[in-house]
Amino acid sequence: MAIPALAVPALAAGFADPVHDAQRSFAAVMRAMSEPGLPVPLASDLDPPAPLSREAAACALALLDYETPVFLDAALSAAPAVAAFLRFHTGAPVVDDPAAARFAFIADAAALPDFGAFAQGEPDYPDRSATLIVQVSDFGTGAIVLEGPGIKGRRSFSAAPLPSDLPARLAANRALYPLGIDLILTAPGGVLGLPRTVKPVMED
Amino acid sequence: MNAPVTASSMPAITYNFAYLDEQTKRMIRRAILKAIAIPGYQVPFASREMPMPYGWGTGGVQVTAAILGADDVLKVIDQGSDDTTNAVAIRTFFETTAGVATTTRTQDATIIQTRHRIPEAELKAGQTIVFQVPIPEPLRYLEPRETETRRLHALADYGLMQVKLYEDIARHGHIATTYAYPVKVEGRYVMDPSPIPKFDNPKMNDSPALQLFGAGREKRIYAIPPHTQVVSLDFEDHPFKVQAFKEPCALCGATGVYLDEVILDDKGGRMFVCSDTDHCSTRQAEGHTGTMSAPYQEAAHD
Ligand SMILES: [Zn+2]
Numbered sequence: 341m342a343i344p345a346l347a348v349p350a351l352a353a354g355f356a357d358p359v360h361d362a363q364r365s366f367a368a369v370m371r372a373m374s375e376p377g378l379p380v381p382l383a384s385d386l387d388p389p390a391p392l393s394r395e396a397a398a399c400a401l402a403l404l405d406y407e408t409p410v411f412l413d414a415a416l417s418a419a420p421a422v423a424a425f426l427r428f429h430t431g432a433p434v435v436d437d438p439a440a441a442r443f444a445f446i447a448d449a450a451a452l453p454d455f456g457a458f459a460q461g462e463p464d465y466p467d468r469s470a471t472l473i474v475q476v477s478d479f480g481t482g483a484i485v486l487e488g489p490g491i492k493g494r495r496s497f498s499a500a501p502l503p504s505d506l507p508a509r510l511a512a513n514r515a516l517y518p519l520g521i522d523l524i525l526t527a528p529g530g531v532l533g534l535p536r537t538v539k540p541v542m543e544d
Numbered sequence: 545m546n547a548p549v550t551a552s553s554m555p556a557i558t559y560n561f562a563y564l565d566e567q568t569k570r571m572i573r574r575a576i577l578k579a580i581a582i583p584g585y586q587v588p589f590a591s592r593e594m595p596m597p598y599g600w601g602t603g604g605v606q607v608t609a610a611i612l613g614a615d616d617v618l619k620v621i622d623q624g625s626d627d628t629t630n631a632v633a634i635r636t637f638f639e640t641t642a643g644v645a646t647t648t649r650t651q652d653a654t655i656i657q658t659r660h661r662i663p664e665a666e667l668k669a670g671q672t673i674v675f676q677v678p679i680p681e682p683l684r685y686l687e688p689r690e691t692e693t694r695r696l697h698a699l700a701d702y703g704l705m706q707v708k709l710y711e712d713i714a715r716h717g718h719i720a721t722t723y724a725y726p727v728k729v730e731g732r733y734v735m736d737p738s739p740i741p742k743f744d745n746p747k748m749n750d751s752p753a754l755q756l757f758g759a760g761r762e763k764r765i766y767a768i769p770p771h772t773q774v775v776s777l778d779f780e781d782h783p784f785k786v787q788a789f790k791e792p793c794a795l796c797g798a799t800g801v802y803l804d805e806v807i808l809d810d811k812g813g814r815m816f817v818c819s820d821t822d823h824c825s826t827r828q829a830e831g832h833t834g835t836m837s838a839p840y841q842e843a844a845h846d
Contacts, residue, residue, distance in 0.1 A: 366573045373580045403574060442574075464698050466582050466585060467575070469578075490580075518582050518585060537583065
């Protein structure tokens with residue numbers, strides 16, 4: 341059937357069950373942040389505009405609202421439907437200045453921006469720091485070894501694509517503790533938390 | 545699918561799931577994630593009025609309401625007991641507003657909301673314990689100004705706390721603090737564990753469970769992720785020690801647990817029994833007895 345010329349572009353739907361889908365998405369993120377480096381299942385039936393992934397969209401709908409300025413990376417900014425989707429379903433203001441954002445969404449993980457561009461928190465209020473939600477294509481084990489709260493002994497993970505200097509960046513972030521940014525990686529079917537407390541174990 | 549829960553006892557009132565509105569839950573959830581990322585640090589949050597007085601644990605109730613899902617199984621304890629007025633009221637509140645399953649069995653719960661105890665049964669990975677906190681700031685009695693305590697935490701300047709504990713030693717010959725005994729989390733933030741007996745402090749260290757703390761009146765949320773180092777403050781010449789009890793539980797014979805004194809009569813008769821009622825009744829059902837036990841058949845009939 342022909343689409344009427346004046347029709348408003350269809351906006352992708354939000355959570356089918358807003359209360360419980362938000363709770364389930366949050367519960368997965370909470371578990372992921374509590375046990376860094378552990379891939380935690382996150383089922384999302386959202387169908388957001390590309391290149392926003394359905395898991396990143398679930399995090400957005402669970403956590404964002406008018407109180408949380410959000411920054412979108414170049415890949416997401418290039419698709420205006422993404423900002424429209426987030427504005428419509430969350431009310432979060434989309435900001436150009438990464439330092440002003442409470443949340444940042446990164447679709448091009450290989451071009452992960454420098455963490456220093458984002459709010460690091462303040463000495464009296466280290467919670468006033470950004471959370472970066474970074475889309476990767478899959479999780480595995482092995483490449484990066486972590487220690488820290490939430491980890492009994494050590495835990496290893498891998499995720500691709502990510503910059504090869506990610507362990508060094510995480511270590512630099514950890515050195516700012518209790519300041520620093522927190523990362524949530526999303527991949528098809530799951531999320532993985534990298535809060536500022538993680539200490540990458542450098543092999544040499 | 546997304547229908548509000550209707551309380552059968554109050555047919556005219558409908559609630560959002562777990563009472564809180566979704567915007568409030570999101571705000572609390574964001575605070576919880578930052579609290580987990582900065583273990584022991586008190587995250588401010590915009591505490592809401594709840595349909596119960598502050599002394600009833602509105603901070604813990606808000607945290608539980610924000611994390612609770614339809615599939616969770618909730619346990620609520622007050623001083624170790626599932627059956628006090630406070631514990632029953634909070635358990636009923638969540639049965640009514642969220643329709644979730646509840647339990648008294650520590651091992652069956654996915655979320656345990658507690659006032660002033662940590663269960664004796666070891667918590668498991670995947671469980672979350674939510675503490676009700678009256679005064680979240682461990683430095684409050686030493687420094688009343690919030691701007692100053694924030695500064696001291698920012699500088700990790702905990703000299704005041706050391707002085708306070710040392711004054712205890714000077715006055716009593718030992719550290720006299722037995723409840724809300726301060727801990728240092730992951731070598732950084734000094735934290736009030738809430739008014740649990742110091743007996744429970746070691747259970748916080750390296751726990752497989754996630755520990756969340758909510759203070760309603762003071763509008764603070766803080767957290768200890770699983771497997772996080774939690775150390776009770778002490779001195780080399782006065783190391784931290786937990787309370788020890790001379791006799792086992794009079795009902796189940798348990799040792800190495802926290803006991804409450806129960807007055808039996810007005811002639812000085814008394815006994816010591818497990819503060820954790822689930823732990824005690826589980827042991828009794830398994831056939832363990834104490835000096836005051838009724839014959840087992842009677843005990844099994846409650
Ligand atoms: Zn007992």
